[in-house]
Structure formats: C-alpha cells, structure tokens
C-alpha cells in the first residue's frame with residue numbers, strides 16, 4: 022500500500038517520504054480501516070511515540086498521522102462493536118503505524134461510527150482537535166457555566182474547537198492569537214480577542230480557566246491571571262508555570278467513542294464548525310505538510326478521492 026513514512030527524527034516533517042509499505046494485519050480487538058481521509062499534527066515528529074513502540078524499541082520507518090475517517094474492511098480476533106463496511110472515524114494509537122496510508126490497523130474501541138451525512142474530510146479533522154478540546158474543557162478544566170475562559174490560539178485547530186464548546190456550555194470566551202486571527206476567533210465563538218503580538222494579556226483581568234496551546238512566556242503570563250480555585254490546562258507539555266492559588270494540568274488526548282459521538286453530532290446540527298485548511302492527496306501530502314507560507318486551519322489528506 023502507499024504510505025507516508027518518517028525515518029529520521031532530525032529531519033522533522035521535511036523528512037517525510039511517500040513509499041510502499043506492507044498492508045497491516047489486524048491484532049486482537051483491532052479493525053483494519055481503509056483510510057479515506059487523515060489528519061496530522063505537525064509536532065508528531067517530535068513525539069517519542071513516533072520513533073519507538075511502548076517498550077522503547079525503534080519502530081522506524083513509522084507511518085505518522087493518528088486521526089482518520091474511513092471504512093472498516095476487516096475485523097481482528099474477538100473484535101466487537103463495529104462491522105465490515107461501516108463508516109468510522111477516530112484516534113489511532115500513538116505508538117503504532119498511523120493513518121497517512123491506504124490502510125491502518127487499530128483498536129476498534131478507538132473509533133466511533135461516522136454518520137453517512139458527514140464527509141470523510143470533515144470526519145478526519147475532528148478526533149484530535151475535538152477530543153482535546155472536550156477533555157481539556159470538561160474533564161481537566163471542569164468548566165462551569167458562567168466561568169471566563171482564556172483560549173489561546175483560538176483560530177487554530179484545537180483552539181477553535183475549545184472556543185466553540187466553551188461558548189456552547191456557557192463560558193465567557195476570551196480568544197487569543199495573531200492580529201490576523203481576530204475575525205476567525207470571533208467567528209468561532211470568542212466574545213473578546215487579544216492580539217498576542219500587540220495587546221497585553223494583563224488587561225483582561227482574572228479568568229477561571231486558561232486553555233493553553235502555546236506554552237512559554239504566554240503560559241507564564243496566563244498563570245498569573247487565574248483566579249483562586251481556577252485551572253490552567255496546557256496541551257504542550259508539563260506546565261512551566263502554576264497559578265498561585267489554582268491548578269496546572271497537562272494531558273495527552275485519549276480516544277473516547279462517546280465523546281467522538283457527541284462531537285460529530287454537534288457538527289451535524291451546526292453547533293460545531295470544523296477548521297479545515299489545506300486539503301491534499303496522499304501523493305501531495307509531503308508538500309502539504311511543508312508549506313512555504315503560513316497556512317490556517319487543519320491540513321487533511323484525502324487518501325481516497
């Protein structure tokens with residue numbers, strides 16, 4: 022099968038190549054999915070799981086991409102809950118070969134049914150951004166209606182989902198980003214916008230919850246804004262700063278069928294818009310992941326037209 026592989030950590034995303042790989046086989050509780058569309062997070066090449074298996078053994082050449090929409094073509098031993106021919110979308114295991122390929126083997130529990138009226142491109146754009154937003158806001162951030170939420174990168178893939186969900190659940194959303202992101206952030210549900218290059222974060226006063234997708238100095242400034250009892254949630258690694266009288270939590274997104282179903286239902290009824298950017302074929306994927314200028318939204322690879 023055709024697949025994108027990486028073999029050289031130092032080369033980063035530029036080291037991706039399109040090649041032929043053997044088709045995967047289904048292990049216990051796995052399904053094989055014929056991939057129709059795949060997402061990819063640009064930082065994957067810096068994650069240890071891209072290079073080693075769970076025992077720490079080298080697993081190169083590895084196939085990146087860990088979110089997909091496609092059709093189940095085979096079931097492994099003992100697999101229940103999904104059937105051959107079913108449309109699905111979900112989040113693949115970080116330590117196994119991923120979804121930038123014609124087929125992927127993954128555990129059935131990491132997938133949810135993809136309704137027939139949701140396009141594969143849209144389906145593939147939801148698992149990482151949608152689940153990260155959901156888990157960060159509701160499980161880790163414990164968002165309550167009426168709280169104020171500082172959403173960094175609110176025009177980005179994760180931030181745009183965070184802004185919309187926080188808004189829907191009664192949060193007062195202050196989005197941030199670059200000057201040119203203002204309108205997109207407001208359209209995604211932010212009630213206010215802070216241009217991180219030109220405005221001062223201090224001017225917004227206190228907030229109950231910070232959702233950080235940037236880290237560094239922005240995270241450190243944000244920690245000082247958290248009200249007593251509030252929470253700073255970050256998705257870019259161990260917290261570099263903690264609120265004086267609150268919690269700092271970092272996490273890595275997990276697959277969850279119930280949450281995927283909640284997310285896709287919101288896309289169907291219009292409560293949630295996905296943030297699509299470049300859409301390219303597998304043949305053009307390497308170029309799409311190495312753009313020469315800034316791109317906005319999530320890059321999705323249409324593996325099958």
Ligand SMILES: NC(=O)c1ccc[n+]([C@@H]2O[C@H](COP(=O)([O-])OP(=O)(O)OC[C@H]3O[C@@H](n4cnc5c(N)ncnc54)[C@H](OP(=O)(O)O)[C@@H]3O)[C@@H](O)[C@H]2O)c1
Nearest residue numbers: 064153174176177178179180198199217234256272273274
């Ligand atoms: N822990 C987890 O489970 C998890 C899950 C998903 C993602 N992540 C991580 O979260 C991060 C964000 O992912 P994403 O997919 O949302 O990326 P993205 O689509 O690029 O969104 C990030 C947004 O923040 C903006 N931004 C970044 N630095 C900024 C700065 N200094 N000033 C103003 N705006 C800034 C970006 O603008 P520019 O494009 O102009 O930089 C972009 O609009 C990545 O590091 C990713 O690896 C972690």
